[in-house]
Amino acid sequence: MKDLVILGAGGHAREIHQCILAINHLSPTWNFLGFLDDYALQTEVAGCPILGPSNWLQGRDCSVVVAVGSPALRRSLVAGIQAGALVKFATLIHPSAQIGSSVSIGPGCMISAGAVLTADVVLGQHVIVNTGSVVSHDSRVGDFCTIAPMSCLCGGVSMAEGAELGAGVTITPGIALGEWSVVGAGTTVIHNVSPNEIVVGAPNRVIKKQDAGWHEKG
Known part of the structure; x- marks a missing residue:
């Protein structure tokens, strides 16, 4: 199984978490580590940990999906990730x-x-x-x-x-x-x-x- 994190902790992020659960139910594919959120006020979402802000990804070898509905914000977050992380973008x-x-x-x-x-x-x-x-x-x-x-x-x-x-x-x-x-x-x-x-x-x-x-x- 491949390590995966979700960048985002709002409604769409929780929906994508459910998608991951559905995928793994059919065939274990993703080792879901948790959520990332630059402005988190809580420590977990959907029973899973908020690992930290987006810079948690720096130097880490894992997959990420940017589960943010706004196209402009999603583009900005992707650009920030690409600037210095080893991560791969999951589909x-x-x-x-x-x-x-x-x-x-x-x-x-x-x-x-x-x-x-x-x-x-x-x-x-x-x-x-x-x-x-x-x-x-x-x-x-x-x-x-x-x-x-x-x-x-x-x-x-x-x-x-x-x-x-x-x-x-x-x-x-x-x-x-x-x-x-x-x-x-x-x-x-x-x-x-x-x-x-x-x-x-x-x-x-x-x-x-x-x-x-x-x-x-x-």
Whole structure:
């Protein structure tokens, strides 16, 4: 079994812990050591220890998954880890997820229970596909994207780096989402979304245009 830690100690981290338990129930794969949290107020999560802040990883030879829902924060944490640790980024796929034989999944991705990835789908690095979501044929999902629960990408959808979908979003076929764009929960997207835009509604409409590079601030 390979040593594994989760960076993060919030709700998504606890969900990923459950994913690890489900994987190990079928086939012992991961020796889960505990959680990491830079701002922890408690000493354990889900009955498992908080080992320390993210710099606990420095010099350690283990695997890690960055279980943080925010694409911008996830990107920042991954960059910090890569700066000086020996760790490897784990890819975690819940046993109940359905993954087509022609699907490509990058390192650090997290595929939750009941997710479906059909045919010729490509996920970049550190992508979250949350519970019950569907990514249909020929879709491309860039690094650090987040797909919240029960969202659906119809065929040929493109999500650029850092794009984020709220819960229950529907993206119609062939739509492109620009980098670091945000789609609000329940939105039906029938028009392309430009980089850094926030859209909501059915059909989607722009409610805010964020400055380029907003995800690197704070």
